[in-house]
Amino acid sequence: MNAQNNPIPTIAEQNREAKPNGGGAAALLAAGIGSFGLAVLAILVDQVGALKNAMIFFRPTGPLSGVTTIAVLIWLAVWAILEWRWRKKTIRMGGIAAASLVLLVLALLLTFPPLADLF
């Protein structure tokens, strides 16, 4: 049985497959920033009348269309930039992972209306 047909990769194959973790860190942090950006944008749109009108990209859906479109664009842009800068690097993952998870949990909390209304 040759290596390609073997369902279990050899140690040598696994070592060859090892990749710098920068690409993973970029994806992780961008998702945290994009999620947090979505929550912040939702709060801003709720508070600022002019912004609310500006965020109506699709009238039947209202400002939600702009908030989610801009947040997704922020996420993808940050991801592309970080990917470009980090893809060949090995990053200290602990701090990036913690920051990304904190941003995501903050996003979850800030979308909760009673908390969002505090701002």
Place this chain on the structure above:
Amino acid sequence: MEWTTREIWTLIHGMGFGGLFLLACGGAIVDLWRRYAPAAPGPVTRGDERFLRVYLVALAALAWLAVLTGTYKVYPWYRATPPAGTTDLSAYPQQLLMAKPATAGWHLLGMEWKEHVAWLAPIAITMAAAVFFRYGRGLKKEPALRNAVLGFVWVSLLAAGVAGFFGAEIDDRAPVKGGATVRLMHGGE
């Protein structure tokens, strides 16, 4: 036995894409937890790795389909404004909920939370799929990355759960109605 097109779209959005995502998300959590832990016994086979890649991509597709159909297909019917003087609000779910103090909270808290929190799910699960696509079984050697990905998948499940719960409750109290009628079968004569 009849359905309206709006009811069918609500079903596709909620029980189709959203419900399937909720059901399938647990599988991704279990697989990432069991097989990709640094101390997990035995190597991850190519088949296992390929399976989880396809699984996570399918999950991401379900999450995107759920939020896109929700935001651009069902939500406009939910938030439609009735013409002045309308007394029967049954075709205007948001207005119907807001008309009574006892039900207003389902919009003010439920829908206001659901419409935003649901979007965290596709972002989080797309990231998880992308990271797994790149690293696959290599995640076993990156415990911090694997734990963070697992955390994101958990939050995507929670976000989709919140959206699904409020979606079901709101649709129970103020269902999206209207559109063309689709007759599935005729009743007995």
